[in-house]
Amino acid sequence: MSDWLTLPLIEAPAATDRSKTVIYKISDGFIRTNANIRRRVPMFQLWAHLVSVVPPINNISILEKGPLKPDLTTLKNSVACFRGVKRPYDDEAHGESVIIYVLNVGVTLGFDPTSPCMAKSVKLSTDALLTIQVKRTGPLREGDIDIVGIVTRIERVIGEGSAPCLPYGYEERYGERLW
Amino acid sequence: MGTRSATANVFGDPMPESTAVNQLYERYDPVAAYYLESDCVEYVKSDSIAIYDRIDEFLTLIFDETRSNLIGFKLKGFKNIFEQRLKHISQLRNIQFIDLVSAIETIFTLVGDKVMAAHDERREKAYKAARELASNDNVTLSSDFLKAA
DSSP states (O other), X not given: OGGGGOOOOEEEEOSSOTTSEEEXXXXXXXXXXXXXXXXXXXXXXXXIXXXXXXXXXXXXXXXXXXXXXXXXOOGGGOSEEEEXXXXXXXXXXXXXXXXXXXXXXXXXXXEOTTSTTSEEEEEOOTTEEEEEEEEEXXXXXXXXXXXXXXXXXXXXXXXXSSSSOEETTHHHHSSEEXX | OTTOOEEEOTTSSEEEHHHHHHHHHSOOOOOOEEETTTTEEEEESSSSOXXXXXXXXXXXXXXXXXXXXXXXXXXXXXXXXXXXXXXXXXXXXXXXXXXXHHHHHHHHHHHHHHHHHTTOHHHHHHHHHHHHHHHHTTOEEETTHHHHO
């Protein structure tokens, strides 16, 4: 059961070259903080939309067998990628090393204390999307794997446009669009 | 650990299974939390699917799925604000908690001239809404947040 707080390394298209694959680690601090305050929704969403599996919690097969299944994606399903958050971030004036991936997700996971598995599938409106923030790092090694960034946030934000739906005001809020 | 089940968790420490179970099943009590790697403080009233609405480089409002109910806010670049503006006040008052109403007011002093000069009603309303929520819910953050993060 405690495995639900142990997320694996994830693969993603490289920010600079979409055809290449890089490895990211999900922030220990983000997981720890959410676990400590009992905030489960972001954790469930990390499992479903970055790891591409339902979270390993008791009775989760209820959702897998149900009529509404969560979209299981990875960052390889991203529809866009941006760099820079235009605000101070660590030692950077404009958060230049922050990468933002955009996922268009139709069904996500929410928390439901009345469910035997504590989770529920939720159909989302199409005018909002998920953004995933990654802080690029120097190469970190875990075993023989090079990790090049830490996933620090997953957030659902208001979008604009369709197919793909991009974050509202993306031209003003991010430094540049990479792809 | 005896026969008790434990798993090495993502924090590098052994996590008793009972703790992870609690973290799945226990009730969510709204509390402000500091996220070190993204350097922000976030407060949400419920553990629900939320929509984040960026107001500016310092403030994001958090709404419920209907988008009509404000359920939280995120204060960005918080470490710098704390170090430059709030830390000494906390020390002066000899208090262990940062009142986030004061934090929001302090942040607004940084952007207020621009907001007022531009008659930017959206931003002004957003700061007022965040301040009101923080006040109504008496939202605070431990002044040890950097150690705890």
